[in-house]
Amino acid sequence: MPPKSGHQRAKNIDYEDNDGYSDEEDYEEEEGGGDAMTDEDREQMRLGTIQVKEALGSSIPATDAQIQESLWHYYYDVEKTVTYLKNKFSPAQAKASTPQKPKIVSKFDQAANAAKSETKPAPGAKPKPGQTKKANGEKLAESIDKLTVEEQPKVKSKNLNVVEEFEKSGMKRMANFVVIGHVDHGKSTLMGRLLYDLKVIDQRSIDKLRREAETIGKSSFALAWVMDQTSEERSRGVTVDIATNYFETEQTRFTILDAPGHKDFIPNMIAGASQADFAVLVIDASTNSFESGLKGQTKEHALLVRSLGVQRLVVAVNKMDTVSWSQARFDEISQQMTAFLTAASFTLKSITFVPCAGLTGENVTKKAKDPHAKWYTGPTLIEALDSSEPAKRKIEGALRLTIGDVFRGGITNPTSISGRIDAGSVQVGDAILAMPSGETATVKAIEVENEPVDWAVAGQISTLHLSDIDPVHLRLGDIICTPSSPVKLLRSFSAKILAFEHVMPMSVDVFRGRLQAEGKIKQLVATLNKATGEAVKNKPRIVKPGEVARVVVELEKELPLEARTRVVLREGGNTIAAGLLEG
Amino acid sequence: MRLLKSAIDAKHGSGTATLLPEEPEDMWHAYNLIQPTDLLRARAVRRVSKTSDAGSVASQRITMDLTISVTSTDFDIGSGQLHVAGKVASENEYVKLGSHHTLDLELNRKFTLEKGDGWDSVALEMLREACDSTNRAELWAVIMGEGTANICVITEHQTILRQRVEVPVPRKRKGGLDGHDKGMERFYSTTLATLLRHLDLGNASSSAQTDKTVPLLLASPGFVAQSFLAYIKAEATRTGNKPLLALLPSILVAHSSSPHVHSLSEVLSSPTITTKLSDTKYARETALMDKFTTLLRQDDGRAWYGPKEVERAVEGGGVGRGGGVLLLSNALFRAHNVAERKRWVTLVDRVREVEGGEVRVLSSLHESGKRLEALGNVAAILTFPMEDLDEEPEGGANNNGGEGDEMVI
Incomplete structure (x- = not known):
């Protein structure tokens, strides 16, 4: 047999790949609605042609017919069509690109080729397991059917201009907030109460939870169980992982991220806080609880959200019923917290204090009825939430989404991910790239707040159902980006940090959103002046708490990190520093 | 490690030691002991080809004792194998002087070591430590989180990561709760299966019945x-796995x-x-590192x-009697540069003999050693405060400081 050219061989491999997918029903379906163009198709073709022409510019002399043929082939995917046409008309590149994108020939020619390749297996190509059962003398007619299979699993992209679409939609304000505070200060219960009073959770489910909670003798936990759903969380009575829930007021659509307060689960709390626009700090007003919290996670959480970029804070002084709505207690807590928070560089006007009682529901959605609470005339918790300014979103720019969860989203969606879109936008049909694995995938469907949507923009916590990727390539903390502007992988980086504890060259855990990695502080470059950022002392021996310093961190393995992302460094269960990555 | 024969001259440090490694960890000691320029004699297998008068070539594998002058060493932590490369230092009928050979040291095969520039105090200390078989502690540890587990074995001188288990576990989410529980179940079963494979319980119980359980x-x-x-516990009872049931009482649970x-x-x-651990060396090292970091804080x-700061501290007499401690990583003594090694040996001798301070050589394979490594492999706790030991490098680094300033903008 004469040796085949690389070009031909590549083609053969392509067709053999298709055999793997071949499925009787698939082509029957295709034949039904196959060649006839519907009105919708025609409209898409017209729009697509214009877009492709614009993208190509005058430098590439493609005719309308050629463009339309390519569009048809790529199922109206403008991006792919443009790359194909560009390659076709620049002969130097054409050769390199052929293995992935075989030249378009008429359907009949393709069929003929396919038939040829079936009968004469290429010498260079490895036979696929699925192919061995195929008889050599296959009919031409059958190979025509097989051709259509290639186009089958592709998802149609509507090619929306998402930024425009978003502005047009006149969508309500969106805000994600994280609920933080010391363990057992009532974060989950307060949020359970909020959802119950807003009728997001119906009476029946609450009654059911009450009964269940009573049977194990923890009736006061019923509201918290709205958020704490795993058996472990319920039996131990602490939140372990973030719970996400949604509610809506007249002005804003809110996403609650209920963070765990326990010291051990701070990694989960960081994951939640990194998705938030503002934070609700829950403080237990009862005697000693506030004081012990201030030494513990009340302090650590507040510092963490601040260094993760959260500017605005609603301080919910909870369990006011246990101190019989004492104004003195509320004022005392407010004063101490204001002093502490301003020291942690929150501005005074971005902090709101609200007294409330999560268990009884006073001053959460409705004003307190307790006669002792007359002194308070300020907003309820929900009013305070509503008055928060929405954060700016980086809708324009390249897509960045941090994977917060990888799961099986049902039988039709075997691979799904969820997470907050940090920047850019995504729409159904988009090709995406997962880093650091470097694998591509196609977005099959998008869900926001459990509703299917066509697109999602920065700031939204969305669920993407993916196809053409194996879940092993997706891990928590990985970054999803557009293939055209991928995230760079870093092995070591320099960062400007604010030290919470003493920092010296040592092993640390590096956190960014869900990402948790082993690393080492390699070098203390300099301590910096807090205001000007100028070096105060070069190569310090140790960085003291409260100082700002530049350090070099070396990671165990390469990770997708970009300049200006916020990282948290922890060691031995303590947050030692948080900072801004410089590259 | 067993010391079969020692002919070391205490005064000059010349002479040889014949050693027999018995456990995998002994390879680690050997790795620390053997240095470039040393003479190593061990059993070797070498293929020798002979050209007969007629011109035909016959090759033969011949086992012989070879002495090489070491040029480099290579240690594989996972499998505990040590390869020593060098040039043949004593000729025999098969091998010419100066030809290259790599000796693979094996368990239960003796080797003889002669130090190139004599046995110094650190080498002698290492030798003593290697042959001390009184406290042999071994411990398996599984450090885990949701979806990840690191299976390690901790011995007197090493912490070896045997395997890392990663199983994707879906997080808790509305309506997808069984995904989380199923994921955790799968994670536990994978981890247990992997752990059992490493522990090799079946063999342990049959071969070393008398040994205390690890x-x-x-x-x-x-x-x-x-x-x-x-x-x-549930799995052991369900499957009736006897060795696993026997292991249960010796499982410790801790918080990390x-x-x-x-x-x-x-x-x-x-x-x-x-x-609960008899591993005193390890515990002391960790305690010392903790003390050091507290003082640093x-x-x-x-x-x-x-390096420079500590050397200056020793010169100033800070690391002396009454609490002065010099901490070094044994990586320093593996330095291929002879002068470098000499520098640290001199420092150790000075602290021990002249100043009267304590010297601790930490294993670079242990966590305490790794902490020390981050600090530049050498640290010291002084008996009295000394300031500005880093003054001079500061002056030297001022030029770099200029660059640093540019970066701020």
């Missing part, structure tokens, strides 16, 4: 370790702050664990790290 330590943040122990290997140091320094000039 303790197993489970550590995690949160409740993962407890849940895993519960899972092991992260699922990474470096939080082992924190686990092992906790009093509940140290009381106080920033009163009694704790210094970095």
Whole structure:
């Protein structure tokens, strides 16, 4: 047999790949609605042609017919069509690109080729397991059917201009907030109460939870169980992982991220806080609880959200019923917290204090009825939430989404991910790239707040159902980006940090959103002046708490990190520093 | 390691030692002992080809004792194999002087070592330590979190990461709860299967019935370790796995702050664990590192790290009697540069003999050694505060300081 050219061989491999997918029903379906163009198709073709022409510019002399043929082939995917046409008309590149994108020939020619390749297996190509059962003398007619299979699993992209679409939609304000505070200060219960009073959770489910909670003798936990759903969380009575829930007021659509307060689960709390626009700090007003919290996670959480970029804070002084709505207690807590928070560089006007009682529901959605609470005339918790300014979103720019969860989203969606879109936008049909694995995938469907949507923009916590990727390539903390502007992988980086504890060259855990990695502080470059950022002392021996310093961190393995992302460094269960990555 | 024959001249340090490695860990000691320029004699297999008068070539594998002058060493931590490359130093009928050979040291095969520039105090100390068989502690540890587990074995001188288990576990989410529970179940079963494969319980019980069971330590943040122990118990009873049931009483559960290997140091320094471990060397090293970092935090000039600073502290007499401690990583003594090694040996001798301070050589394979490595492999606790030991490098680095300023903008 004469040796085949690389070009031909590549083609053969392509067709053999298709055999793997071949499925009787698939082509029957295709034949039904196959060649006839519907009105919708025609409209898409017209729009697509214009877009492709614009993208190509005058430098590439493609005719309308050629463009339309390519569009048809790529199922109206403008991006792919443009790359194909560009390659076709620049002969130097054409050769390199052929293995992935075989030249378009008429359907009949393709069929003929396919038939040829079936009968004469290429010498260079490895036979696929699925192919061995195929008889050599296959009919031409059958190979025509097989051709259509290639186009089958592709998802149609509507090619929306998402930024425009978003502005047009006149969508309500969106805000994600994280609920933080010391363990057992009532974060989950307060949020359970909020959802119950807003009728997001119906009476029946609450009654059911009450009964269940009573049977194990923890009736006061019923509201918290709205958020704490795993058996472990319920039996131990602490939140372990973030719970996400949604509610809506007249002005804003809110996403609650209920963070765990326990010291051990701070990694989960960081994951939640990194998705938030503002934070609700829950403080237990009862005697000693506030004081012990201030030494513990009340302090650590507040510092963490601040260094993760959260500017605005609603301080919910909870369990006011246990101190019989004492104004003195509320004022005392407010004063101490204001002093502490301003020291942690929150501005005074971005902090709101609200007294409330999560268990009884006073001053959460409705004003307190307790006669002792007359002194308070300020907003309820929900009013305070509503008055928060929405954060700016980086809708324009390249897509960045941090994977917060990888799961099986049902039988039709075997691979799904969820997470907050940090920047850019995504729409159904988009090709995406997962880093650091470097694998591509196609977005099959998008869900926001459990509703299917066509697109999602920065700031939204969305669920993407993916196809053409194996879940092993997706891990928590990985970054999803557009293939055209991928995230760079870093092995070591320099960062400007604010030290919470003493920092010296040592092993640390590096956190960014869900990402948790082993690393080492390699070098203390300099301590910096807090205001000007100028070096105060070069190569310090140790960085003291409260100082700002530049350090070099070396990671165990390469990770997708970009300049200006916020990282948290922890060691031995303590947050030692948080900072801004410089590259 | 057994010392079969020692002919070391105490005064000049010349002479040879014949050693027999018996355990995998002995290879680690050998790796630390053998240095470039040393003479090593061990059993070697070499293919020798002979050209007969007629011109035909016959090749033969011949076993012989070879002496090589070491040029480099290569140690594989995972399998505990040591390869020593060098040039043949004594000729025999098959091998010419100066030809290259790599000796693979094996367990239960003796080797003879002669130091190129004599046995110095550090080498002698290492030799003594290597042949001390009184405290042989071994411990298996599983450091875990949701979806990740690191299976390690901790010995007197090494912490070896045997395997890392990663199983994707879906997080808790509305309506997808069984995904989380199923994921955790799968994670536990994978971890247990992997662990059992490494522990090799079946063999251990048959071959070494008399040996005490090796303790197993489970550590995690949160409740993962407890849940895993519960899972092991349930599995052991369900499958009636006798060796596993026998192991149950020697399982310890501890709290760690992260699922990474470096939080082992924190686990092992906790009093509940140290009381159960006979591994005194390890515990002391960790305690010393803790003491050092505490002093460093106080920033009163009694704790210094970095080669130059420590050398200056020793010169100033800070590391002396009454609490002065010099901490070094044994990586320093593996330096291929002879002058470099000499520099540290001199420092050790000075602290020990002239100043009267304590010298601790930490294993670079242990967590405490890794902490020291981050600090530049050498640190010292001083008896009195000394300030500005880093003054001079500061002056020298001023030029770099200029660059640093540019970066700020």
